[in-house]
Amino acid sequence: MRQLFRSKEAGILLIIIVLAAVITLKNPVFLTSENLLDLAKNNTVIGIVALGMLPVIITGGIDVSVGAMTAAVTIIIGKFMVNFGGNLLLVFLLGCVSGALLGAFNGLLVSKLNLPPIVVTLGSMSIINGLMLYYTGGSWITNIPQWFIGFGRIKVVGIPIQIFFLVLAAVLTYVVLKYTLMGRGIFAIGGNPVAAVRAGFHKERILLFLYSYLGFLVGLAAVVHTSIMRQVDPNAFTGFEMNVIAAVVLGGANVLGGEGSVFGTILGVTVLAVIQNGLILAWIPTYWQQIVVGIIILAAVCLDVIQNRRRQARIARIDVAGETPVGR
Template identity: 35%
Template sequence: MEKQSAVKKYSRSLIKFQSLIALFLLCLAISLLSDKFLTATNAWNVMRQISVNVCISVGMTLVVLTAGIDLSVGSVLALCGAVTAGLLKNGIELPANNLFIGFTLLGAIVAGLLIGALLGVFNGWTITKFKVPPFVATLAMLTIARGLTMLWTGGYPISSLGENFASIGTGWLLGIPVPVWLSGIVVVIAVVLTKKTRLGRYIYAIGGNESAAKLSGINVNKIKIAVYTIAGTLAAVGGIIVTSRLDSAQPNAGVTYELDAIAAVVIGGTSLSGGRGSILGTVLGAVIIGVLNNGLVLLNVSPFWQQVVKGAVILLAVIIDKANAKSE
């Protein structure tokens, strides 16, 4: 009996630290295969790349905790980045009224964030009002947002956005890249939200048992709309960082970013069934995905094989998640 108890305790400890173990083994393998991996320049490059996925993945975590999914984050990222770039560079012209509206840097950023929030509200409203499955509703938004991005940009990049805007994605503050600061702020706010606020408790309650949450008086629809709104806003933050880093709003930006976000969430230990997971676990998952992407590039692995590897990692993470759920 004591032996079984000790084995179960050991298994739980292993499950708890499985992401950290996976990250250590991954770093060890890549460092042995490439002498460029363990360098300060590469480390900061990885952190810069991870910052975008962290922002998106944090929003995805909140959605998944309610037993939902958001497949539109990549397209929302592209649209919000394009809107921000377009307003900053070209403003809004109304020839019929002989009117031109210019935008400051702050005004363009706020507009981009507002677009992301509105698209998130629409996702949440569609899901709660019409009972459309989250997979279908956000898949539709994926297509809608991508189409709107093409219409806004005309299919061409919007470039040369100025040094002030470029500093958001390429600048440094106190020896740390600005995107890392931004993603760090997002993580801190999200951790406080999930652990210290009523909204956080309600999110876990809905994911754990939606019927029980309704019976206890929680406004489930309101919470779900709030969660998708946050996810859309954080996708917009990611879009602004990407656009700033490239100094260009690309019409095809954010393609497959939703896969990296879902992978980070699942690898970080958040259950796709909802109600179980953490923001810090997702951050660790995003680091693993970032290191994996970086390692594959350093090893000159074909982009096609990179997709195969990432798909296999997502599948493996889901299988492990299901196995852990059964063992509990």
């Protein structure tokens, strides 16, 4: 219990409680079950993608193309449903496979060519955005089939179906990180890539897997998003990647690698959701959310760098103290 209250997650949970209390005092509607369920439903997409981003950031990488990839998959499944009909299973399969392939493209360039993830994903983001604009001309897809719209309205014991996909993504990511050799390799690479390779972890395979896994969850999120919105807007995910990254780092993941948790990421998503909902209920302009997200990312990076320098300094002092003077 003592470790729980010393953890980053406990601090984030405290922030959520304080924010919720302040917002409720301003507007009691916040804590109603209807508002909380809507809040959870409307943030399932960012939550699913953030859970895919988590392993990438744990390795010290990043993917700024997730917004473009998610938008691309919504267009793919939207066009598929409009032109070919299909069924729910095919839509999920097409979405997840399309996303995984887009993620694998990034993973191949990062792992095989050893290119910086930020450069690779910036490039792929530009390519995808250009192709989307060429293909759609910026036009929306609005004639989504009724059977898919009906799926998006399903509730299980009063809970929107979309929330269960977030739970599924959380469980899957937790199992991968906690109970698989791949998960141990992800943390090992984030902690010390050279030592991880010497320990027998195949760095290229791990990087290819985690970018493909991120793409897989991007595909799942795209289907969930379409089920919520019941239409496809090619520009719906502009700036989306910043919210995803902010949620992960706010949840305690170290941007330098080696640290992060599923629970923390969910809490990070919750903080952003509470802030956004609070601004809406308080009639505060939503551009303040973008300002807050930017501050969160900068603060998290600065904090991680400071902590890393202190850690390195402690290690250096221990090494110096452990040396035996010559002549003794």
